[in-house]
Amino acid sequence: MIEVQGLTKKIADVQALDGLSFSAEDGKITGLLGPNGAGKTTCLRTLFNLLRADDGWARVDGVDVSVEPLAAKQTLGLFPDPFGLYERLSPREYIGFFAELNGLGKAAAQQACSEVLERLQMQDIADRRCKGFSQGQRMKTALAQAIVHKPKNIVLDEPTRGLDVMSTRTLRDLLLSLKADGHCILFSSHVMQEVSALCDEVVVMAAGRAIAQGSPQELCERTGQDSLEEAFIALIGSDEGIAA
Numbered sequence: 001m002i003e004v005q006g007l008t009k010k011i012a013d014v015q016a017l018d019g020l021s022f023s024a025e026d027g028k029i030t031g032l033l034g035p036n037g038a039g040k041t042t043c044l045r046t047l048f049n050l051l052r053a054d055d056g057w058a059r060v061d062g063v064d065v066s067v068e069p070l071a072a073k074q075t076l077g078l079f080p081d082p083f084g085l086y087e088r089l090s091p092r093e094y095i096g097f098f099a100e101l102n103g104l105g106k107a108a109a110q111q112a113c114s115e116v117l118e119r120l121q122m123q124d125i126a127d128r129r130c131k132g133f134s135q136g137q138r139m140k141t142a143l144a145q146a147i148v149h150k151p152k153n154i155v156l157d158e159p160t161r162g163l164d165v166m167s168t169r170t171l172r173d174l175l176l177s178l179k180a181d182g183h184c185i186l187f188s189s190h191v192m193q194e195v196s197a198l199c200d201e202v203v204v205m206a207a208g209r210a211i212a213q214g215s216p217q218e219l220c221e222r223t224g225q226d227s228l229e230e231a232f233i234a235l236i237g238s239d240e241g242i243a244a
Helices: 040-047 069-074 091-101 106-119 135-147 165-180 192-198 216-223 228-243
Strands: 002-011 014-024 029-033 055-060 076-079 153-157 184-189 201-206 209-214
Touching: 002 040, 014 029, 014 040, 014 055, 014 184, 014 201, 029 040, 029 165, 029 192, 040 055, 040 153, 040 184, 069 076, 076 135, 091 106, 091 135, 106 135, 135 153, 135 165, 153 165, 165 184, 165 192, 184 192, 192 228, 201 216, 201 228, 209 216, 209 228, 216 228
Parallel strands: 014 209, 029 184, 029 201, 076 153, 153 184
Antiparallel strands: 002 014, 002 055, 201 209
16 A cells, blocks of 8 residues: 655755645555646655655555665565666566565575566566567566566556557556556556546646545546546646636
């Protein structure tokens, strides 16, 4: 479970986070939905202690990320940009390296690597260099790195950016499988179709704050709209009116 309470963060003259609060539960996919500049990426970077909040706290399975950053990171899996892989390494080498980086011993890392390669059906590319991989192969390698140490919580920042239709569908199926296994999955996006297709819970963000949280259906009912896109526009418009 991921909990965020009262997070604030100012970057230069920009108030990137302004009292952000929300929770993401185990066995659910939670989406951070907001326009560019809403603070989604800043929030996720704070979860990984890549940025330190000015105020408030973030906890992963009860562990405060600013107090025990290493312990928190071991319960988190970060899905990186699939196009940023180390192309000279094979998936087995790349995934094994991150398994050890996340605290597994060499033998345990090799075993975990073999298990995740089998789960994602990557045996045929496991020992090829990543250079020249297709989008789908890169995406699977990136996801395998994120889950090899069996974290309970998985975080993705605009995961389908740059992926083709088939790779996007594969990623969705994998995330639904992880959800069925009880993982807490949190991802940011501004793509309505993606959020509607995947999310059990949606946190609508604007100007560094959470202005609404609920299922897509609940947000539609709250705003009297028929689609998540229209509900989002109604909520963002209402928030801008309040801010003014």
